[in-house]
Amino acid sequence: MVVKGVLRSLLPNPEIQQLPYMSHVVLERLTRAFREGEGSRSVLRGVDLTIERGEFVALLGRSGAGKSTLLNVISGIDKPTSGSVTIGGRELSSLSENERTLFRRRHIGFVFQSFNLIPTLTVRENVLLPLDLAEDQGASTERRARALSFLDQVGLGDRGSSFPDVLSGGEQQRVAIARALASEPMLLLADEPTGNLDYETGRQVMDLLHRLATESNTTMLVVTHDRDFLEASDRVYEMRDGALHRVSTVDATTR
Amino acid sequence: MLVAPLLWRASLRYLRQHRWLLSLSVVGVALGVAVVVAIDLANSSARTAFALSSETVTGKTTHQIIGGGGSLPDSVYVRLRTTAGMPTTAPAVDGFAATPAREGLTFQVLGVDPLAEQPFRSFVPSGESLDLGQFFSPTSTGLISVKTAEELALQLGDRLPLDIEGVAREVTIGGYLGGSETGQSDAALANLLVVDINTAKQLFDMPASLTRIDVIASEEEVQQLRAVLPDGVDIVAASTRSETLAQMTRAFELNLSALSLLALVVGMFLTYNTMNFSVVQRRPLIGRMRALGVTRREVFWLVLAEALFIGAVGTLLGLLLGVLLGRGLVQLVTRTINDLYYVLSVREMSVRPLTLFKGIALGVGATLVSAWMPARSATRSSPSTVLRRSAEETEVKAMAPRLALVGLVLGLGGALLLVAPSRSIIISYAALFLVLIGFALLVPVSVVGITGILRPLAGSVTGAVGRMGVAGISGSLSRTSVAIAALMIAVAATIGVGVMVSSFRTTVVVWLNNVLRADVYIQPPNLVFRSGEAELVPSLVEAIRDIDGVSASYGIRHVEVMTSVGLSQLSATETRETRGSMFAYTDGDPEAIRDAFRNDDNTVLVSEAYAWRHGLTRGDSLTIFTDRGDVTFLVGGVYYDYASDQGAILIRRLAYENYFDDRGYSGLALYVADDRPIDEVIGEVQETAGATQQILVRSNRELRRFSLDVFDRTFTITSVLRLLAVVVAFVGVLSALMSLQLEREREFRVLRAVGLTKRQQRRYVAVQTGTMGAIAGALAIPLGLLLAWVLIFVINRRSFGWTLQMDITPIILVQAALLSIAAALLAGFAALLLLNKRGEADGEQQ
Structure with a gap:
């Protein structure tokens, strides 16, 4: 059964190709509660959201509002207490932990606030890591070349053999973006990608992320408080009291 | 992948x-x-x-024909050769000889009949010309391997000096053994000295007897052979x-x-x-x-x-x-x-x-x-939730009681296996390892408890730095408890093996005090210290007994005999009233046992190790193959004896002479009259022996010292292994402390930045590692004593059958505790030194 599950999550999902009209990301009545002492604390309280293919959705909210929890649940890192997460036609909450991991590896790209590069791998190796994990390195030289082309596109083509600790914060985040896009994911999740960067660098990184995702028609959900980013997004939601609230104008968010 | x-x-x-x-x-x-x-x-x-x-x-x-007392008369061979239809046979006389040409080199001397030898062994290449005339000649001629000859710088015609049971002999090198045609490797032949059978008889002083007759025969032929063999002669598989x-x-x-x-x-x-x-x-x-x-x-x-x-x-x-x-x-x-x-x-x-x-x-x-x-x-x-180090340490602390419980269960399991009625040494060691692991699992809970008590104490003596040092031990429990456990096991092994050896030694000293009661002991040099089968030249025995001032004496003969339980050592002793209370018995009335032994030819005593090895108890019967054929003896008693782990059968000399033709002596013990200084008697014995035979004459005290020297020597290898375990443990502690300090590197830098002096840092390390060493040492003492108990009463008993008295020398425990603290301190400072060096290198780079 496990083997079957693993294979299922590794193979391209025919439904993804066959149901172009279906929303790309569907969250239905999503809840997530954590045990705290004797009781429990609800972080997500019935989140509903649909995102279409290639759409760029921004998410904001106060610290502790549940934004990271939502990203964890969407990416399959965490499992919802109830409700469902469907990505590209695949219902994630029915998958085992291992199947969710394999799905994430294949179909989801992640950009973190603290970059999360592997310090003992070079820049090039960090970018190739998702393909390597999926054991695609022998399968497609073309894909590897394409993955590495992201490194050129983030302007670090000449830093491939450097280790992350000699790069600046902005450079590290650009490598992280190249890595997130290298496996040509269906969905790119970013958790405050500019949070650790100065304004100018943050803006450059944000532009890059937006441009590359749009060019590759990658669906994107970004947790951010960056005004420019919010303006560039197709839709903006605010996480409040464990639920998503659509924000009509960027001004409304900066009250 | x-x-x-x-x-x-x-x-x-x-x-x-x-x-x-x-x-x-x-x-x-x-x-x-x-x-x-x-x-x-x-x-x-x-x-x-x-x-x-x-x-x-x-x-x-395929088979060998042997005699009851270790030799058989020539006539048996003659009879076999002259009886029609007998399988192929060849006579052999063999034994061992040392050579003064090189200390420590011992030859296995094999006397063969070249005319009967061909079907059995091929030592000399067929193409080589061996001068049979010379080989048979009255001058003793021998063959050794080319390699050995080269090592000893001997050439054909040179003389090779030999020392056989203290008597000086020599052979002339008449040829070389080996060569590719013989199929014999240099290693196989390196210690072999092949001589003509008559030469061997002269060398070993057995003019009309053989050690054995070699046979190549099928099982059917063996039955045929057995039928024609006289009493006291048997055929066994080679x-x-x-x-x-x-x-x-x-x-x-x-x-x-x-x-x-x-x-x-x-x-x-x-x-x-x-x-x-x-x-x-x-x-x-x-x-x-x-x-x-x-x-x-x-x-x-x-x-x-x-x-x-x-x-x-x-x-x-x-x-x-x-x-x-x-x-x-x-x-x-x-x-x-x-x-x-x-x-x-x-x-x-x-x-x-x-x-x-x-x-x-x-x-x-x-x-x-x-x-x-x-x-x-x-x-x-x-x-999603990346664990912090502190969270993990809390987890380990919470786990400590559970680990202790598992440890107790494992330890109890091990204890049950140890007391279970089994003779398996492997099971005993498996049980011992269970106990060790069980004890190691008790370490985390013990560390939490002990540091809880020590923390305020360290604070009042060494201030905040000391308190931090002790707190750091339970604060990094996942790391420190492993280091402490490794050190504890190594130190416990030191205590266990140390107490075992010292108990063994004390038991042997007490035993030697009981059995060594004569004033002077005489024996020929033996190649195997504990076997003592070498024979004194018969004329010497009487001459020594007649020496003025010898008030009493008793002789002993050690031989190897075949019994119903396999090859065994038989010791024939002359009983004297003075020897009456020499032995202590495992059970039974000592007086009754002694009486039966003195008066009944068919009663033997067996040593504790022998009884254990062969499952014998007092009252059992034991058949010994004698020169008169199979004779069944009653085991009259089991005596304590630590001379050999193989054990021995003790028979009265008169009974031995009834059943065996051998009249030789392997040793003599003399009681010296009160008015005669012992040293004078020793001098006279040596003078009497003169050039006849080189003998070892030792006073009571010298023999005790020599016996204990051999005892200590046999435990050298144990000490080497014990030391190696401590070295590995030291590396373990060093590694654990290194990782601990590495993790604290940042913390140390912050502390240094806010004013922690290097001196205080050293104090911190000293308090922390010293405490760790002390905890390991304190825990190692009960574990070490438990280990000693198991080694003495379970493993030693199951391995050798000896009853030992447990003797705990406090100095071993003190040494172990000091060793533990010193090892931990040394490792702690070595780690600090390395980190400081690293820090300086980093500083230079920056």
Whole structure:
């Protein structure tokens, strides 16, 4: 059964190709509660959201509002207490932990606030890591070349053999973006990608992320408080009291 | 593929960045493997040398005809040769001879009849011309291997001096053994001296008898032969003797192997610690990998692959080191075998593939086993909630009582196995390891308890720095408890083995006081100290007894005989009233036992080891193959005796002379009249012996000292192994403290920045590591005593059947506690030194 599950999550999902009209990301009545002492604390309280293919959705909210929890649940890192997460036609909450991991590896790209590069791998190796994990390195030289082309596109083509600790914060985040896009994911999740960067660098990184995702028609959900980013997004939601609230104008968010 | 190549590359780079820890871990595995391999090599080299020499001497012989008292009359052979239809036979006289030409070189002398020899053995290439006339000549002529001749710088016609049981003899080199045609290797022939049978008879002073008759016969022919053999002569399979001898050393070898495994177990703690450290340190990184889609299984295999790498490098080094160490240990093992069991000369070390395979399996296996838990723990690194170190320590603290419970269960399981009615040494050691592991699992809970008590105490004595130092021990419990456990086990092993050896020694001293009551002891030099079968020249015995001032004497004869339970040592003793209370018996009324022994020809006594080995008790019967045929004796009593782990049968001299034709003496004990100084009598005995026979004459005190010297010598190898376990433990503590300090590097820098002086930093390390050493030492004392108890009352009993008195010398316990503290302090400061150096190097780079 496990083997079957693993294979299922590794193979391209025919439904993804066959149901172009279906929303790309569907969250239905999503809840997530954590045990705290004797009781429990609800972080997500019935989140509903649909995102279409290639759409760029921004998410904001106060610290502790549940934004990271939502990203964890969407990416399959965490499992919802109830409700469902469907990505590209695949219902994630029915998958085992291992199947969710394999799905994430294949179909989801992640950009973190603290970059999360592997310090003992070079820049090039960090970018190739998702393909390597999926054991695609022998399968497609073309894909590897394409993955590495992201490194050129983030302007670090000449830093491939450097280790992350000699790069600046902005450079590290650009490598992280190249890595997130290298496996040509269906969905790119970013958790405050500019949070650790100065304004100018943050803006450059944000532009890059937006441009590359749009060019590759990658669906994107970004947790951010960056005004420019919010303006560039197709839709903006605010996480409040464990639920998503659509924000009509960027001004409304900066009250 | 279990691990993606890039992940593996990342791991290797991580290990390279922590090369000190990596090296210590590799050294730990290497030392553990080296000790196991070295002991195995030493044991197997001894075994191979023994098998080789047995095979060479046995040749194609299928059976041997032997006499009851170790020899048989020539007439038996003559009768067989003149009876029609008998299978092929060849006479043989053999024994051992030392040579003054080189100390420590012993020849196995084999006397053969060249005319009957051809079907049995081919020592000389057929094409070579051996001058048979010279070989048969009255001048003693012998053949030795070319290699040995070269080593001794001897050429054809040269004389080879020999020392046989103290009598000087010599042979002329008449030819060389070996050559490719004979199929005999140099190693097999290296210690062989082949002479004509008559020469052998002269050398061993047995004019009308043979040691044995070699036979090549089918089972049917054997039955035919048996029918024509006279009483007191039997036919046995050719392998009987070598099997019995090989059996002798089995328990000795097994105990050495078990001790060598101890070093490996301590090494396992080391690997566990390294892997655990690498996992804890990389938890956030592993969390990142998990977020990127690395599965739990991949994380598990990644950690295991790292351990495998450490295990493989450590094992490889261990094999090389083991071979080197083996060269030293083979000498120690051979010396012990020669002291205790039989004559053995190991000229070369045989490195068997099986030994190397065992080393690889143990090294890699032990590393994987010790990495299993850290690997499992790594898979629990959650991608969303990255565990902090403090959270993990809290988890370990919470787990401590559960671990203690598991430890208690394991310990109880081990204890039950120890008291279970079994004679298996392997089960005993397995039980002992369970107890050790069980005790190790009690360490975390003990550390929490002890540091809780010590913390305020350290604070009041050494201030805040001291309090921090002690608090740091329970604060990093996952790391410190492993280091303390490894040190505790090594120190406990030191105590256990130390108390066992000292108890054994005390028991032997008490026993020697009881049995050595005469004033002077005389014996010919024996090649095997404990066997004492060499014979005094008969004329000397009477001459010595007649010396003025000898008020009484008794003689003893040691021979090897065949019994219903196999080859055994028989000691025939002249009973004197003065010897009445010499022995203590395991059970029964001593007076009644003594009376039966003195008055009944068919009553023998057996030693405790002999009774244990063959499952005999007082009242059982034992059949001995004598010169009068099979005779059944009653076991009148079982006496305490520590002379040999093979044990012996004691028979009254008069009874011996009734059943055996031998009238020889292997030793003589003299009581000196009060008015005659003992030294004068000794001088006179030596004068009497003169050139007739070189004999060993020792006063009571000298013999005791000599016996204890041999005792100490046989335990040298045990001490070497004990020391090696401590070395491995030291590496373990160093590695644990290094990882601990590495983790604290940042904390130290902050503390230094806010004003912690270098002196205070040293005090911090001293308090912390000193306390760790003291805790390990304190816990090691009860465990060590338990270990000693098991070694003395279970393993020693099951291995050798001896009853020993447990003797706890306080100095051993004090030494062990000091050793523990010193090792921990030394490791702590070595770690600090390395870190400071690293810090300076970093500073320069920046």
